[in-house]
Amino acid sequence: MIEAQLWQIYQHSYFQGVKRQSPYHKITGSNGGAIISLWNPFGQTLSEEQNRRRTRAFMRYLRQKRYIFNLLWGGNEDMSYRELSVFIPCSKKQAQRLSAHFSQLAFYYVGVSGRVSLHCTQGTMPLCMVSKHLKYRWLTGP
Template sequence: MDDVFEQLWQHYLDSCFLLSQPLSASSPFAIITAYNPLGQVLEPCQNRLRDRALQCDIEQLRVPYRMIIGAATDLSHMEKSWALFISKTQATALAKKYQQNAFYYVDAGVLSLIPCLAGDRQQVIGDFSQHVRIVSELPEICD
Protein backbone atom coordinates (compact mmCIF):
# COMPACT_ATOMS: atom_id res chain seq x y z
CA MET A 1 0.00 0.00 0.00
CA ASP A 2 1.20 3.50 -0.69
CA ASP A 3 1.77 6.10 2.03
CA VAL A 4 -1.42 8.05 1.29
CA PHE A 5 -3.59 4.94 1.55
CA GLU A 6 -1.72 3.84 4.68
CA GLN A 7 -2.47 7.22 6.26
CA LEU A 8 -6.17 6.95 5.31
CA TRP A 9 -6.28 3.41 6.69
CA GLN A 10 -4.94 4.66 10.03
CA HIS A 11 -7.63 7.36 10.12
CA TYR A 12 -10.27 4.69 9.45
CA LEU A 13 -8.91 2.61 12.35
CA ASP A 14 -9.02 5.60 14.69
CA SER A 15 -12.65 6.54 13.98
CA CYS A 16 -15.57 6.73 16.35
CA PHE A 17 -19.31 6.58 15.66
CA LEU A 18 -22.00 8.98 16.80
CA LEU A 19 -25.43 7.46 17.44
CA SER A 20 -28.61 8.86 18.93
CA GLN A 21 -29.39 5.46 20.49
CA PRO A 22 -27.48 2.18 20.85
CA LEU A 23 -27.52 -0.40 18.07
CA SER A 24 -28.20 -4.03 18.90
CA ALA A 25 -25.13 -6.22 18.54
CA SER A 26 -27.30 -9.34 18.22
CA SER A 27 -27.23 -9.21 14.40
CA PRO A 28 -24.23 -8.36 12.20
CA PHE A 29 -24.32 -5.05 10.35
CA ALA A 30 -22.20 -2.92 8.02
CA ILE A 31 -21.39 0.77 8.30
CA ILE A 32 -21.09 2.39 4.87
CA THR A 33 -20.78 5.94 3.59
CA ALA A 34 -20.94 7.42 0.11
CA TYR A 35 -18.88 10.47 1.12
CA ASN A 36 -15.45 11.24 -0.31
CA PRO A 37 -14.91 8.37 -2.78
CA LEU A 38 -11.40 6.91 -2.90
CA GLY A 39 -10.50 9.22 -0.02
CA GLN A 40 -10.89 12.33 -2.19
CA VAL A 41 -12.64 15.14 -0.33
CA LEU A 42 -15.69 16.35 -2.26
CA GLU A 43 -17.79 19.48 -1.95
CA PRO A 44 -20.69 19.14 0.52
CA CYS A 45 -23.28 19.25 -2.27
CA GLN A 46 -21.53 16.37 -4.07
CA ASN A 47 -21.44 14.30 -0.88
CA ARG A 48 -25.14 14.97 -0.26
CA LEU A 49 -26.04 13.77 -3.76
CA ARG A 50 -23.98 10.62 -3.30
CA ASP A 51 -25.57 10.03 0.10
CA ARG A 52 -29.10 10.32 -1.34
CA ALA A 53 -28.22 7.76 -4.02
CA LEU A 54 -26.81 5.39 -1.38
CA GLN A 55 -29.92 5.78 0.75
CA CYS A 56 -32.09 4.88 -2.27
CA ASP A 57 -29.98 1.76 -2.84
CA ILE A 58 -30.31 0.84 0.84
CA GLU A 59 -34.09 1.27 0.74
CA GLN A 60 -34.27 -1.09 -2.25
CA LEU A 61 -32.53 -3.77 -0.17
CA ARG A 62 -35.51 -3.74 2.21
CA VAL A 63 -33.37 -4.31 5.30
CA PRO A 64 -33.30 -2.43 8.60
CA TYR A 65 -30.93 0.53 8.59
CA ARG A 66 -30.11 3.60 10.62
CA MET A 67 -28.16 6.80 10.09
CA ILE A 68 -24.84 6.98 11.92
CA ILE A 69 -22.00 9.50 11.85
CA GLY A 70 -18.46 8.22 11.35
CA ALA A 71 -15.98 10.68 12.83
CA ALA A 72 -12.41 11.35 13.81
CA THR A 73 -12.09 10.90 17.57
CA ASP A 74 -11.55 14.67 17.98
CA LEU A 75 -14.64 15.27 15.76
CA SER A 76 -12.57 17.36 13.33
CA HIS A 77 -13.93 15.28 10.43
CA MET A 78 -17.36 13.65 10.17
CA GLU A 79 -19.12 11.67 7.46
CA LYS A 80 -22.78 10.72 7.30
CA SER A 81 -22.96 6.95 7.12
CA TRP A 82 -25.50 4.18 7.37
CA ALA A 83 -25.61 1.13 9.61
CA LEU A 84 -27.44 -1.58 7.70
CA PHE A 85 -28.13 -5.18 8.50
CA ILE A 86 -26.65 -6.97 5.48
CA SER A 87 -24.01 -9.59 4.83
CA LYS A 88 -20.35 -8.75 4.38
CA THR A 89 -20.65 -9.75 0.70
CA GLN A 90 -23.56 -7.36 0.13
CA ALA A 91 -21.71 -4.61 2.00
CA THR A 92 -18.60 -5.09 -0.13
CA ALA A 93 -20.62 -4.70 -3.33
CA LEU A 94 -22.37 -1.57 -2.04
CA ALA A 95 -19.16 0.04 -0.79
CA LYS A 96 -17.44 -0.70 -4.11
CA LYS A 97 -20.34 0.88 -6.01
CA TYR A 98 -19.73 4.09 -4.06
CA GLN A 99 -15.95 3.83 -4.53
CA GLN A 100 -15.15 3.45 -0.86
CA ASN A 101 -11.72 2.19 0.15
CA ALA A 102 -13.27 0.24 3.02
CA PHE A 103 -16.31 -0.19 5.23
CA TYR A 104 -16.86 -1.27 8.81
CA TYR A 105 -18.53 -4.50 9.80
CA VAL A 106 -19.82 -5.39 13.26
CA ASP A 107 -20.37 -9.04 14.11
CA ALA A 108 -21.05 -10.28 17.65
CA GLY A 109 -20.20 -6.79 18.89
CA VAL A 110 -16.73 -6.82 17.29
CA LEU A 111 -15.87 -3.94 14.94
CA SER A 112 -13.72 -4.73 11.89
CA LEU A 113 -12.44 -2.64 9.00
CA ILE A 114 -12.95 -4.38 5.66
CA PRO A 115 -11.02 -3.18 2.58
CA CYS A 116 -12.91 -3.32 -0.68
CA LEU A 117 -10.82 -1.58 -3.35
CA ALA A 118 -7.20 -2.22 -2.36
CA GLY A 119 -5.63 -5.03 -0.42
CA ASP A 120 -7.32 -7.76 1.54
CA ARG A 121 -6.25 -7.17 5.10
CA GLN A 122 -9.44 -7.20 7.09
CA GLN A 123 -8.54 -5.72 10.46
CA VAL A 124 -10.29 -6.31 13.76
CA ILE A 125 -10.53 -3.00 15.62
CA GLY A 126 -12.21 -4.24 18.81
CA ASP A 127 -15.40 -3.93 20.80
CA PHE A 128 -17.84 -1.75 18.83
CA SER A 129 -19.28 -0.22 22.00
CA GLN A 130 -15.85 1.24 22.83
CA HIS A 131 -15.99 3.27 19.59
CA VAL A 132 -19.54 4.59 20.03
CA ARG A 133 -20.61 7.93 21.44
CA ILE A 134 -24.30 8.28 22.20
CA VAL A 135 -25.46 11.84 21.53
CA SER A 136 -28.85 13.45 22.07
CA GLU A 137 -28.91 14.67 18.47
CA LEU A 138 -26.78 13.79 15.45
CA PRO A 139 -24.84 16.79 14.13
CA GLU A 140 -25.42 18.32 10.72
CA ILE A 141 -22.52 17.57 8.39
CA CYS A 142 -21.29 20.84 6.92
CA ASP A 143 -17.80 20.10 5.56
Protein backbone atom coordinates in the same frame (compact mmCIF):
# COMPACT_ATOMS: atom_id res chain seq x y z
CA MET B 1 -4.62 -0.17 -2.72
CA ILE B 2 -5.31 2.15 0.20
CA GLU B 3 -2.55 4.57 1.19
CA ALA B 4 -0.98 3.45 4.49
CA GLN B 5 -1.72 6.76 6.25
CA LEU B 6 -5.40 6.60 5.27
CA TRP B 7 -5.61 2.95 6.41
CA GLN B 8 -4.24 4.07 9.80
CA ILE B 9 -6.88 6.81 10.04
CA TYR B 10 -9.63 4.28 9.24
CA GLN B 11 -8.40 2.11 12.13
CA HIS B 12 -9.03 4.92 14.61
CA SER B 13 -12.59 5.79 13.65
CA TYR B 14 -15.42 6.40 16.08
CA PHE B 15 -19.16 6.32 15.49
CA GLN B 16 -22.16 8.30 16.65
CA GLY B 17 -25.86 8.28 15.90
CA VAL B 18 -27.17 11.21 13.86
CA LYS B 19 -29.16 11.93 17.02
CA ARG B 20 -26.18 12.15 19.36
CA GLN B 21 -27.97 10.51 22.26
CA SER B 22 -28.72 7.35 20.27
CA PRO B 23 -27.05 4.29 21.80
CA TYR B 24 -25.31 1.93 19.39
CA HIS B 25 -27.92 -0.83 19.82
CA LYS B 26 -30.63 1.55 18.52
CA ILE B 27 -28.65 1.75 15.27
CA THR B 28 -27.54 -1.88 14.93
CA GLY B 29 -30.54 -3.56 16.53
CA SER B 30 -28.02 -6.12 17.88
CA ASN B 31 -27.54 -7.39 14.31
CA GLY B 32 -24.32 -8.03 12.46
CA GLY B 33 -23.77 -5.74 9.52
CA ALA B 34 -21.74 -3.09 7.78
CA ILE B 35 -20.95 0.52 8.44
CA ILE B 36 -20.31 2.19 5.10
CA SER B 37 -19.67 5.85 4.41
CA LEU B 38 -21.96 7.60 1.94
CA TRP B 39 -19.55 10.49 1.44
CA ASN B 40 -16.21 11.11 -0.24
CA PRO B 41 -15.78 8.28 -2.77
CA PHE B 42 -12.37 6.65 -3.09
CA GLY B 43 -11.11 8.79 -0.20
CA GLN B 44 -11.48 12.02 -2.21
CA THR B 45 -13.10 14.94 -0.41
CA LEU B 46 -16.23 16.24 -2.14
CA SER B 47 -18.18 19.41 -1.53
CA GLU B 48 -21.12 19.43 0.86
CA GLU B 49 -23.56 19.61 -2.07
CA GLN B 50 -21.89 16.70 -3.90
CA ASN B 51 -22.06 14.60 -0.73
CA ARG B 52 -25.74 15.51 -0.25
CA ARG B 53 -26.51 14.33 -3.79
CA ARG B 54 -24.64 11.08 -3.17
CA THR B 55 -26.55 10.57 0.06
CA ARG B 56 -29.92 11.02 -1.65
CA ALA B 57 -28.95 8.70 -4.50
CA PHE B 58 -27.68 5.94 -2.21
CA MET B 59 -30.62 6.16 0.15
CA ARG B 60 -32.93 5.85 -2.86
CA TYR B 61 -30.89 2.84 -4.05
CA LEU B 62 -31.06 1.16 -0.63
CA ARG B 63 -34.83 1.68 -0.42
CA GLN B 64 -35.36 0.34 -3.95
CA LYS B 65 -33.32 -2.76 -3.08
CA ARG B 66 -35.28 -3.02 0.19
CA TYR B 67 -32.28 -2.83 2.47
CA ILE B 68 -32.92 -1.90 6.06
CA PHE B 69 -30.50 0.82 7.14
CA ASN B 70 -29.84 3.43 9.79
CA LEU B 71 -27.81 6.62 9.43
CA LEU B 72 -24.86 7.40 11.67
CA TRP B 73 -21.66 9.40 11.70
CA GLY B 74 -18.20 7.94 11.35
CA GLY B 75 -15.28 10.18 12.24
CA ASN B 76 -12.44 11.01 14.54
CA GLU B 77 -12.72 10.83 18.33
CA ASP B 78 -14.09 14.35 18.82
CA MET B 79 -16.17 14.25 15.62
CA SER B 80 -14.44 17.40 14.35
CA TYR B 81 -14.16 15.37 11.13
CA ARG B 82 -17.06 13.10 10.29
CA GLU B 83 -18.79 11.46 7.34
CA LEU B 84 -22.41 10.42 7.04
CA SER B 85 -22.59 6.65 6.96
CA VAL B 86 -25.11 3.84 7.09
CA PHE B 87 -25.40 0.70 9.15
CA ILE B 88 -26.88 -2.10 7.03
CA PRO B 89 -27.63 -5.53 8.52
CA CYS B 90 -25.95 -7.83 5.99
CA SER B 91 -23.26 -10.43 5.42
CA LYS B 92 -19.60 -9.48 4.86
CA LYS B 93 -19.95 -10.44 1.21
CA GLN B 94 -22.96 -8.11 0.79
CA ALA B 95 -21.06 -5.41 2.68
CA GLN B 96 -18.14 -5.68 0.28
CA ARG B 97 -20.46 -5.37 -2.74
CA LEU B 98 -22.27 -2.37 -1.24
CA SER B 99 -19.01 -0.68 -0.30
CA ALA B 100 -17.81 -1.09 -3.90
CA HIS B 101 -21.16 0.19 -5.22
CA PHE B 102 -20.80 3.27 -2.97
CA SER B 103 -17.22 3.76 -4.30
CA GLN B 104 -15.68 3.34 -0.86
CA LEU B 105 -12.17 2.05 -0.21
CA ALA B 106 -13.14 0.30 3.01
CA PHE B 107 -16.00 -0.62 5.33
CA TYR B 108 -16.46 -1.68 8.93
CA TYR B 109 -18.14 -4.93 9.80
CA VAL B 110 -19.88 -5.25 13.15
CA GLY B 111 -20.34 -8.87 14.18
CA VAL B 112 -23.37 -10.08 16.12
CA SER B 113 -21.11 -10.07 19.20
CA GLY B 114 -20.36 -6.37 18.57
CA ARG B 115 -16.76 -6.85 17.41
CA VAL B 116 -15.75 -4.22 14.85
CA SER B 117 -13.38 -5.05 12.01
CA LEU B 118 -12.08 -2.92 9.16
CA HIS B 119 -12.14 -4.41 5.67
CA CYS B 120 -10.59 -3.17 2.46
CA THR B 121 -13.27 -3.18 -0.24
CA GLN B 122 -10.87 -4.58 -2.83
CA GLY B 123 -9.28 -7.04 -0.40
CA THR B 124 -5.78 -5.59 -0.91
CA MET B 125 -5.16 -4.77 2.76
CA PRO B 126 -5.12 -7.15 5.73
CA LEU B 127 -8.20 -7.40 7.92
CA CYS B 128 -7.86 -5.14 10.93
CA MET B 129 -9.65 -5.58 14.25
CA VAL B 130 -10.79 -2.12 15.39
CA SER B 131 -12.53 -2.86 18.68
CA LYS B 132 -13.67 -5.79 20.80
CA HIS B 133 -17.09 -4.16 20.89
CA LEU B 134 -18.81 -1.27 19.12
CA LYS B 135 -19.66 0.31 22.49
CA TYR B 136 -15.96 1.21 22.91
CA ARG B 137 -16.05 3.23 19.67
CA TRP B 138 -19.54 4.69 20.12
CA LEU B 139 -19.86 8.32 21.17
CA THR B 140 -22.93 9.77 22.87
CA GLY B 141 -23.61 13.10 24.46
CA PRO B 142 -23.95 16.72 23.47
